[in-house]
Amino acid sequence: MSVIKINDLVYTYPGASKPSIDGVSLTIEKGEFVLITGPSGCGKTSLCRTFNGLVPHFYKGDLSGQIIVADQDIMGEQTFDMAKHVGLVFQNPENQLFALSVEKDVAFGLENLGISREEMRKRVDWALNLTGIYDLRERSPHEISGGQQQRVTIAAVLAMQPKIIVLDEPTSFLDPLSAERIFEVIYKLNQEQGITVILVEHRLDLTAKYTNHLVVMDKGKICFEGNPRNILCNDEISQIGVGIPKATLLYKKLKADGFDISEQTPLSSDEFANQLLKVLANDYS
């Protein structure tokens, strides 16, 4: 069952001379973990903004094509109605925080859903714990670090328990271990609760291993889509300027020099190391 279906989407920001999204069709199935990547300015953030109608309702501009999200046609829905279905986490956390305390920021979206006080308390605590910021709950969101702010915006979206979570470089300000923990939390929600995740990332080193549906964009178009193992071993991908994981790159370099360690392209260091140990162990026996 598809949760997002986009047909022939062309979108131009007001005053821009060329479209930011230039003929995109994309179907996302329920429960998928989709990774969208591509060089800066390729249109990936603009595409994410269509998922809850920020494009075109807030940003205006010219749009043609069709966007169906959670069975709703975006053109006929208000952005605040879509918030029940789609949670968005943007790049810059400061723009999304405004309440007097971390806890109130996380609770804000829930207050508008009309749920009971106890349920609200439960969900806020759950989201604060999951993102590791429970101890910060009474601090002002403006006196904590950029990385901590990013966790607040993620917690606020998780608390809403939307069916679809869209994250646009959600951990860029976080230290690597915290970033990995956040990705693990999101991956777990995806695996255990079937939440559809759409993640925009440049850093495939950290994230390629989670996805089964990779979308590579360039100049407003989708140029590769599908299984990450097939896409990342394609040489054209480096020409677009996509930074493939070092484990995958090392595998390709060895293969180019005549040492093919596996039929399956590795996406993570664990996969690479296990494949290599297996091959060399066989050689010894």
Add this chain to the structure above:
Amino acid sequence: MITVENVHYSYGNNIEALKGISLTINDGDFIAIMGQNGAGKTTFIKHFNGLLKPSSGIVYVNNVATTKTSVAALARNVGFVFQNPDNQLFSETVEDEVAFALKNFGFDNDTIAQRVTWALDFLSLTQYRKISPFLLSGGERKRVALASVLAWDPDTLVLDEPTIGQDHEQKENLRQFVMQLQTKKKTVIMVTHDVEFVAECNPRVILMRDGKIIADGIAKDILTNSQLLEESSIVRPQIAQIFAKLSPLGLPANTIDIDEAKTMILTKAKESNRQ
């Protein structure tokens, strides 16, 4: 040269953010300051251009204590690019933004025009010359902030998380640019969480934790030291993650460079075929 002598710094709330830091940064050094959120990295680098003055201890920039001079005078030598570009952008066009400091420093119009064109071209921003920085993406705004500092060619460049929001090609451009600066003996100090970028650049790494420096050394030793990494919430770069698991093959765990990695694996493969 920057010399830091036993610097302590407290914000108004009496929480000590820096707890006794001493360090010498030589001309031409390329330094990555790493450590978990809240370790004091940003507080520390703000001392290099006098934005913050030590609560106790001294910071000398080119032998002048930062308490004895102004931020404006220090800025000519120490260029700063902040983590969040929105904190330093305010002009109506990208071009004006990049020209702003040059005007303040009193460069003539021809020099300004030439430096602006060079900086915009260098950072692939020429096409945005006439538009507002606020219409650009986060990664692009970050490049505008960098261009506006590069334009006046300071001796020391301080970059707070320069790779955030940058794609693969832009990171590679940044790396090559830093290498170019090295040949001119410019000093580059960056605060970063980007272990892959650090592994590619191979700078001197200074590791901070809880307001102190806990390690100072070459990237390949620090980024593969399990204890230091754990204390600082840093994950090994991916090549080092692979080599951490290859000890059964007798390969060195302190490997972070992909080409070195390739050569060692090929050698190992040939050896094993011979047996």
